[in-house]
Amino acid sequence: MSGAAPGPAGMSGARPPEPATGDVPHPTNGLDDTVHQRHRLGVLTITAEARRADFGYLRDALGLTPGNLSRHLTVLEEAGLVQVEKGYEGRRPRTWVRITRAGRAALATELSALSELVRRHGPGSGDPGEPA
């Protein structure tokens, strides 16, 4: 990911330059492809809010099929962002998902990047958006 995003360079020269942003990396640099995917971001958000979350809870909360959720969990687990604990309660298999320290850090970075994007380009920022 290049991190280059359309910005004021594409705008007309009449717009005053943004102060002191030349050396500051664009917030999209903080977006991680593994984390940025909507559902994976949802998994990290839910697991960061709890000690651990049940597979069924994640599936229902995110509106995913079990197969899709499994694939997302595999991606997150391989990246070291969550731990998947499989076990039994009585005779019933049960899978719990726990966020790791790296997962919390990645989520915080992602949320910070998104907030910065909103701050720079969201409503009320003075940025008229993409040129037509």
Added chain:
Amino acid sequence: MSDEEQDERGGIPREPAGSPEPQAVLSELAVLRRRTRSARHAYWGPLVLFGLLSCAAAPLYDSAPPMPRGITVYTATAAAPTILGGSGFNSSPYLGWYWLFALIGGFLLTMFWYRWHGRRAGVQTAARGFLVTGIVLTVAALLVPLLSPLFPPLGWLWLGPGDLWVRGTFAFLIIVAGLWVLAWAERSRALAITAVVYTAAALLASLYNVENILFRLGWNSGPGDMPLTVLPGVLLPAAVLLIAGAAAGRAAFVARRRVQPA
């Protein structure tokens, strides 16, 4: 675009900066966080439990044996959990033992409650800090007076702040510490407010004779009612827990019914 296609490309394609997408994603995540927090909250259980345990202790606060005539010598018995039982001047000699077992049992029951609730709701709260805080403080309240003859500096630790335990209300302060840890674990503003109010009530009951407030408000206790005058100090903190617990329990019940399909 399907999830699989998204995965192959390493995530959803980036919207150009300036699109409303980041704001929408942040709003969506805020909703997810709020729902998860609401599903996870179970603090009404320990509030009601410790409120009931406090009410159950009330009879022990006014069941002192009749005061003998003449000179009375009070001796601190090393075997009794002194800090939890208070000075024993007005209260039952069993008060300290009651609180020792009630606190340890209450903290353990709370742990089981959170485990049960977490299994049922599908999201668990990290409530171990509540258990550890409560048990450590309870055991310390038991051991510090016992060990102080061996390690004299420990005497300052519990005799110095004697006003905090002399009325037999130190258990309330242990519950206070647990509530603050639980409010942090639950990330609950309502529980934090409850902890503030309960802290005020527990400190008031520990440092002041609460019945004096009622006397000023016009409560005239007869000679036979004198033992009852210690009860406001016990029942005030208990009432805070019970009222907050009932309100939180009702809110949890309403939230669960709203989520469940009709």
